Amino acid sequence: MSHIPPRPQPVATAETRPFWEGAGEGALRLRRCAHCGRLAAPLAPRCVECLGDAFEVETLSGRAQLKGRSVVHLQPLPGREGPLVIVEAALHEDPRIVLIALDEAGVTETALPGAALRLGFGPVEGAHRFAVVLAPEEQA
Numbered sequence: 410m411s412h413i414p415p416r417p418q419p420v421a422t423a424e425t426r427p428f429w430e431g432a433g434e435g436a437l438r439l440r441r442c443a444h445c446g447r448l449a450a451p452l453a454p455r456c457v458e459c460l461g462d463a464f465e466v467e468t469l470s471g472r473a474q475l476k477g478r479s480v481v482h483l484q485p486l487p488g489r490e491g492p493l494v495i496v497e498a499a500l501h502e503d504p505r506i507v508l509i510a511l512d513e514a515g516v517t518e519t520a521l522p523g524a525a526l527r528l529g530f531g532p533v534e535g536a537h538r539f540a541v542v543l544a545p546e547e548q549a
Contacts, residue, residue: 427466440464448503473498514544
């Protein structure tokens with residue numbers, strides 16, 4: 410009997426904590442610069458626009474646009490069989506911010522770049538939930 414190692418879990422930092430706490434609640438949350446109003450990517454320690462370091466946490470819609478997708482046919486994650494579809498999605502609120510999500514429902518199989526998507530969060534794996542592309546029936 411072989412042991413399957415658990416999926417690596419992210420370690421929340423001051424910059425990523427709002428994202429991971431929101432994910433745990435099923436909400437897409439990012440920080441918005443209190444000085445100029447630009448959204449900050451989860452890992453950004455400062456605003457890329459004005460270099461401000463004061464942020465407010467904002468819950469986003471989850472609406473996004475397909476930028477690209479990759480299909481991984483090898484065993485991509487511990488305990489999962491391939492293929493695994495990894496999607497790059499530009500956020501509706503700021504298309505300069507591109508998030509990575511899994512497409513477990515096959516939503517993007519025939520979609521072209523630019524197609525509208527809705528991002529959400531999958532079931533808890535370990536201590537976290539990870540971004541996924543929601544199937545149309547889950548997009549309410």
